[in-house]
Amino acid sequence: MSTFDHTGLMQSLNEGLSPFRKAQPEAMAGFGQLARAAMSEGAISAKHKELMALAIGITQHCSGCIAFHVKALHKLHCTRAELEEMLAVCVYMGGGPALMYAAETIAAWEKLAPQA
Helix, strand or coil, X not given: CCCXXXXXXXXXXXXXXXXXXXXXXXXXXXXXXXXHHHHCCCCCCXXXXXXXXXXXXXXXXXXXXXXXXXXXXXXXXXXXXXXHHHHHXXXXXXHHHHHHHHHHHHHHHHHCCCCC
């Protein structure tokens, strides 16, 4: 499995975006509001929305998206079986490149799992 450091990546992204948040507070507040509205419970559950967001991140080759959405899925009590079924759809729709990011996602799933 990948030794990619998704925890470090999330920290680095948050630190890297800090100056942008300060420079563009309205834009970042708007992005945050859009994220909360889009991802909230509704006709589609928050967990299923996170699975969709992760699928898009995988097929767009976004390691940061993988980290943040895997972390959110753990909090929403997503099962590994649900994750793996979503990964199968990603591979079906995204081919070999999606398969490579599916491997990264499984590694992130293991690394970011809450400690019992």
